[in-house]
Amino acid sequence: MVEMYEENIDGIQVIHAVPAGQYQQQLPTIFFYHGFLSSKEIYSYFGYTLAKTGFRVILPDALMHGARAEHSEERCLANFWHILQNNIDELALLKEAFVGRGLADPQRLGVGGVSMGGMTTMAALIKFPWIKAAANLMGSGYFARLSHHLFPAYNAGGIVQRDIFEREIAPLLRLDFSGKAALIADIPLFVWHGEEDDVVPFGESQRLRQELAESGADTHLTFISEAGAKHKVSVHALAEATAFFAEKL
Secondary structure (H helix, E strand, O other): OEEEEEEEEOOEEEEEEEEOOOOOOOEEEEEEEOOOOOOOOOOHHHHHHHHHOOOEEEEEOOOOOHHHOOOOHHHHHHOHHHHHHHHHHHHHHHHHHHHHOOOEEEEEEEEEEEOHHHHHHHHHHHHOOOOOEEEEEOOOOOHHHHHHHOOOOOOHHHOOOHHHHHHHOHHHHOOOOOOOHHHHOOOOEEEEEEOOOOOOOHHHHHHHHHHHHHOOOOOOEEEEEEOOOOOOOOHHHHHHHHHHHHHHO
């Protein structure tokens, strides 16, 4: 049995999933992030499944999403990188809130996410040494390159120039995974990606696996590709991600 709550943590709307009857207990905790133009409700099945396995799961709405929705898709697109940076900033707040309340075990904290949530996960791995296990489903940690090809928010409507854009997202670009494999060599990392992904190219995960291997930092990597899968989490991916956290966290 699982209990699920809607809560507001310092202005951040979250779904809070927990094994039934264990709300007040200190538990291993996973912060799980949804994708672009999605919401915490869409991926609440991750909260349910992981909580059923024994975890406390916090699923936040990203800025301009879900309960914080921005009704202009174009405006969301123009702010993609700002939204991603905000996820990182708010993760620090959420971690402190749940550890401070004695609900999250500070020695057993995980982060995961889908697409933009997977990108959030990769940036968080570089920034926060307290993460003990992480799951990136069809995301990428190569922000500098993606900012040229995927979600090129700069020059939106002919307003924002590249140099201004790069200056504004410099803190996020410093979390680009390139050359930083050694930082996560000892952290269990789960990566799942559909080979036919038509949004975030499968090549992004292949590049990650190659960089980890070439750096000798792939000992704790669990890499799963799924033939024929596009930009949608499969039942198999959910089961494998759940099994990964159950074993590693």
